[in-house]
Amino acid sequence: MKLIFEYEEQTTGYLPDEDIQIDLPKEIIRKELPLPNVSEISTVRHYINLSKKNFAVDVGFYPLGSCTMKYNPKINEDLARLEGLRDLHPLSPDDCVQGALQLMWELEQDLMEITGMDSFSLQPAAGAQGELLGIMITKAYFKQNNEKRTKILIPDSAHGTNPASAAMCRCETITIPSDSRGNMDIDKFKQSLTPDVGLVMLTNPNTLGLFEENILEISNLARNNGTLMYCDGANMNALLGITRPRDQGFDMIHLNLHKTFSTPHGGGGPGAGPLGVQSFLSDYLPTPRIIKQNNKYILDYNKRKSVGRIRSFNGNFSVLVRAYSYIKSWGTDIRKVSEHAVLNANYLLTLLKDVYELSFDRTCAHEFVLSSNKFGNRSAMNIAKRLLDYGFHPPTVYFPLIVREALMIEPTETESKETLDRFVMALRSIADEIKENPIVVKDAPHTTSIGRLDEVAAARRPNLRWVIPSRPGDENNRDLKFQKPDKQ
Amino acid sequence: MEEEIGFTKEHEWVIIKEGLALVGISDFAQNQLGDIVSIELPKIGSKFKYMEAMAIIDSIKASSDIYCPISGEIVELNEDLLEHPEQINQSPYDLGWIVKIKPLNFKENIKEFTDLMSKEQYDKYVGEIE
Numbered sequence: 001m002k003l004i005f006e007y008e009e010q011t012t013g014y015l016p017d018e019d020i021q022i023d024l025p026k027e028i029i030r031k032e033l034p035l036p037n038v039s040e041i042s043t044v045r046h047y048i049n050l051s052k053k054n055f056a057v058d059v060g061f062y063p064l065g066s067c068t069m070k071y072n073p074k075i076n077e078d079l080a081r082l083e084g085l086r087d088l089h090p091l092s093p094d095d096c097v098q099g100a101l102q103l104m105w106e107l108e109q110d111l112m113e114i115t116g117m118d119s120f121s122l123q124p125a126a127g128a129q130g131e132l133l134g135i136m137i138t139k140a141y142f143k144q145n146n147e148k149r150t151k152i153l154i155p156d157s158a159h160g161t162n163p164a165s166a167a168m169c170r171c172e173t174i175t176i177p178s179d180s181r182g183n184m185d186i187d188k189f190k191q192s193l194t195p196d197v198g199l200v201m202l203t204n205p206n207t208l209g210l211f212e213e214n215i216l217e218i219s220n221l222a223r224n225n226g227t228l229m230y231c232d233g234a235n236m237n238a239l240l241g242i243t244r245p246r247d248q249g250f251d252m253i254h255l256n257l258h259k260t261f262s263t264p265h266g267g268g269g270p271g272a273g274p275l276g277v278q279s280f281l282s283d284y285l286p287t288p289r290i291i292k293q294n295n296k297y298i299l300d301y302n303k304r305k306s307v308g309r310i311r312s313f314n315g316n317f318s319v320l321v322r323a324y325s326y327i328k329s330w331g332t333d334i335r336k337v338s339e340h341a342v343l344n345a346n347y348l349l350t351l352l353k354d355v356y357e358l359s360f361d362r363t364c365a366h367e368f369v370l371s372s373n374k375f376g377n378r379s380a381m382n383i384a385k386r387l388l389d390y391g392f393h394p395p396t397v398y399f400p401l402i403v404r405e406a407l408m409i410e411p412t413e414t415e416s417k418e419t420l421d422r423f424v425m426a427l428r429s430i431a432d433e434i435k436e437n438p439i440v441v442k443d444a445p446h447t448t449s450i451g452r453l454d455e456v457a458a459a460r461r462p463n464l465r466w467v468i469p470s471r472p473g474d475e476n477n478r479d480l481k482f483q484k485p486d487k488q
Numbered sequence: 489m490e491e492e493i494g495f496t497k498e499h500e501w502v503i504i505k506e507g508l509a510l511v512g513i514s515d516f517a518q519n520q521l522g523d524i525v526s527i528e529l530p531k532i533g534s535k536f537k538y539m540e541a542m543a544i545i546d547s548i549k550a551s552s553d554i555y556c557p558i559s560g561e562i563v564e565l566n567e568d569l570l571e572h573p574e575q576i577n578q579s580p581y582d583l584g585w586i587v588k589i590k591p592l593n594f595k596e597n598i599k600e601f602t603d604l605m606s607k608e609q610y611d612k613y614v615g616e617i618e
Contacts, residue, residue, distance in 0.1 A: 160551070377519055381549075398549040404520075455548040456574070459525040 001053070001449075003466055004036045004046055053449055055393050061419050063348075065367045065396035065408025066159070066207055068237045068259035075329060076262060076322035085321055090313040094298050101297035104314060105290045107324045108274075114327075114334070115233070115253050116246025117276030121285040122320055123311040127234055130254025130273030131165035131201070134230050136307045137252065137277065137284040138199045139169060141228070144305065149198030149227070155184040157208055157400045159232060162201045171198070178402055182210040182360035189218060193225050203232040204239075204248060205365035207400040207408070209345065211238075219249020228252065236260040237412070238342055238365035241335025252277045261323035270316040272323065286310050340413035341366040344420060348411055351424045355431045359403050367410035369403050375434050380405040383430050385452060386444035390426035493581075494604025497613070498539070500557045501581065502604060509558040509589040513545070516614045518580045521547040524573045530587065535561045538600050543586060545576070554586060558600050564588035 022029070038046070055062070062069040080086065088100055108120040124130040135152070142149050152166045155176045163173040174192050179185040184202070193200075200222050205211045212218070219229050231245045231253035237260045239245070245253045257272035258265040265271070277285065287306045288299035314320075330337060342365055349358070349368045356370035372379040384394030384407070396408040411420060433441050445451060494502045499517035503510045518524070528544040536542045536556035543554040566585050569575060576584035591597045605613060 378522060381522075401550055456523045456525055459546075459548065 001049065002046075004038060004043070005466060007036070007038050007042055007046075055388075060391050060393060061411075061415060061423055062393040063395050063409045063411050063423065064393060065209075065369070065410040066234060066399065067265065067396065068234075068256070068366075068410060068412060069265060069393075070237070070259075070262055070412040071414040072262050072264050072322070073326065073329065076325040079325040080318045080321045086318070088317070090317075098297055100317070101290055101299070103324055104317075104320055105292055105297055107320055107327070108290065110324075110327045111255060111274060111276055114236075114240060114244070115255070115276050116244035117253060118279035119282040119285060119289075120274050120276045121289070122272065122274045123286045123309070123315045124254060124273040124275055125311050125316055126271045127232070127254055127256045127259075127273040128161040128165060129310065130256075130275045131161055131230075131232065132168060133275050133286065133307070133310055134252045134254060134277075135165050135169040135171060135199065136310075137275075137281055138228050138230070139171075140284045140305065140307050141281060142198055147198075147226070149196050151194070151197045152199045152201060153189065153192055153197055153227075154201045155203075155206065156402055157182070157184075157206045158201065158203060159207060159234060162203075162232060166201070178208075180360075181213065181362065182206065182208045183213050184218065186214050186217065190221065193221060193227065195225065197222075197225065197227045199228050199230050201230045201232060202250075203235055204245070205235050205367075207235075208360055208369050208403070209235075209238075209364040209367035209408075209410075210360060210362055211365055215248045223249065234259060235366065238338055238367075240338040241332075242338055246278065251281060257319055257323040262326040263319045263322040270319055272316050272319040274315070288314075290314070337413050338366065341411075344411040344413060344415055345409070347417075348409060348420055348424060352409075352427055355428055356407065366412075367408060369400065370407045370409065371403050371405050372407055373405040375405070375431070377405070379434065380407050382441045382444065383407065383427070383434075386430050386433070386441045387426060388445040389447045390429075392423055392426060493607055494557075494601070495607070495610035495613075496539075496555065496557045496604065498555045498557075500555060502557045504601075507590070508563065509560065509591060510585055511554075511557060511587050511589060512580055512585045513554060513576060514610070514614075515580045518577050518584070521545060521552060522549045523547060524576050527569050527573045527576070527586070529565045529567070529570065530562050532562055532565060535559075535592070536589075538597075545573075556589070557604070558589050558591050559597055560589040560591040562587050563590045 057069050057071055084099065088097055094101065104122055108122065111120045112118065121133070124133050150171050151174055152171045153174050153176055154162045154166070155178060157178050166173045174197070176189050176192060177185045200218065202212060202215075202218070204215060222229050229250045229252070231248070231250040233245065233253045233255040236255055240260070252275060254273045254275045255261070257263045257274065263272065275285070283303055283305040284307055285303070286309050287303050288301045289303060291298055291300045327334065345364050345366050345368055349364050352370060353361070356372055357374060359369060359371055372383055375383070380397040384397045387394045395410070398406055399408055400406060430441060443452065492503070495514060496502070499514045501512050501514050525546045525548060527546070530536070530542045536559065538559045539555045539557070541553035542556040542562070545552050545554060565587055568583070569586065578584070
């Protein structure tokens with residue numbers, strides 16, 4: 001498919017006449033600019049055809065484990081597109097944006113109720129930024145208390161962002177292995193819980209989709225050691241209305257609004273990873289804080305202990321509107337979201353565990369991890385590619401790292417029994433194909449516009465930008481020269 | 489592979505040659521990792537303790553630490569790997585060697601040497617986890 005720059009009808013370099021007074025020196029105003037210049041119908045067709053090549057949750061089942069690719073209800077979009085919200089300027093005076101401030105304040109209240117925390121900051125623009133903020137707050141808290149604690153305990157099943165956030169804050173990560181039931185190894189945890197441990201970062205349920213059975217013992221041990229507890233809330237979709245992270249002993253949690261609360265996900269964002277904390281940490285949250293005073297909402301910058309701003313304005317506002325819409329649509333029924341997510345995951349697990357291996361044979365939460373190790377090395381990748389031919393997005397593969405040939409499946413609550421049954425049929429059929437006709441799996445996908453990619457070349461020599469094809473006369477055009485093709 | 493080769497449980501191999509420990513990863517390890525995309529090597533002169541992470545290999549599957557099998561100082565790197573990390577896949581015991589380590593003190597390191605698995609022991613170990 002052509003790029004929008006490559007249509008024949010384009011007249012690159014066309015610029016409309018100046019119709020405003022520009023106070024710039026003549027020599028720095030371009031006479032030509034290589035922008036696409038395509039008719040409306042060609043533009044529409046281009047992007048519609050491009051979108052047809054994409055796979056999205058609006059196209060088909062998307063069981064990408066650990067990502068919670070749930071359907072994004074369209075009412076969220078209606079709300080986010082209301083003129084009064086859509087057209088707001090971020091620098092409007094507080095008095096003129098009371099509705100928007102109220103919406104954010106109420107969203108904070110709802111997230112507090114769901115998690116049990118005492119205050120929230122909506123600023124972090126992603127889960128990893130929420131983690132970073134959580135560790136920054138941990139450091140500020142111990143500095144205030146004149147304690148030197150630089151170690152962070154993280155189980156080996158954790159998301160890679162956890163140790164990465166720790167490293168960004170110059171903390172040392174101690175990895176705790178998992179035990180035979182997929183929990184964090186409690187004995188190893190006890191051995192590692194020394195007086196210089198500042199934080200324990202846990203995902204609950206963990207990335208194996210298993211609820212941490214020793215969570216209360218772990219948080220009690222941490223508390224008695226003066227260590228804070230951080231919850232990576234990426235898997236909150238299993239817990240809504242069922243258990244609150246605070247009751248499990250966590251002091252902080254980030255939530256991924258783009259996972260649990262149905263805001264669009266993928267393509268690099270924008271996301272939102274609000275951080276909630278218990279009251280003894282509230283003063284460290286970024287400024288401004290949204291506070292309600294005499295029925296008026298104001299932005300409060302006067303927090304001396306705050307770690308400071310970590311994101312411009314108040315995060316990705318339109319994402320916050322969508323999450324607000326989602327939570328208010330469910331109201332007190334939000335528990336059903338998690339009940340159905342857990343039911344769907346266990347339904348799939350039950351129908352697949354005789355064909356694929358299950359490393360930890362337990363009732364799962366909202367997702368589960370199968371292993372295709374018995375089908376050979378690199379089989380998980382082959383199965384993932386073959387699923388594309390069946391019209392499904394593959395599950396997450398090769399994560400978590402502690403399961404070999406891992407296939408991590410998260411159906412989410414929005415999928416019907418019919419869809420789940422079709423997915424089971426596909427995975428069972430692929431297992432048969434591996435035995436009877438392995439080449440069809442090894443060479444998959446066969447039905448997509450591009451087949452098996454060279455992933456090493458894609459990682460080592462990525463082709464990230466379009467280069468203007470050379471045309472007669474280009475060598476004289478100064479503006480075009482800056483985009484010389486790379487040698488590679 | 490004429491000199492005696494030893495293996496760690498983390499799948500590094502070690503060959504002692506002229507007082508230096510030549511280190512790489514096993515054929516099993518490279519096969520498990522899949523196609524290797526890049527490697528991050530330590531600095532010459534840096535010192536590592538036994539089983540401390542000293543290098544990072546990125547493959548299409550995952551990012552993995554390479555552990556130091558013999559406490560000591562890095563004296564030589566296989567810098568070819570920076571441009572051609574696929575050599576680890578193609579030739580794990582030869583062109584795919586990663587670092588040369590000067591053991592800090594042979595007497596103190598002796599347990600690290602004796603703990604290494606022989607080729608037969610390692611094959612058996614891999615067979616068990618397969």
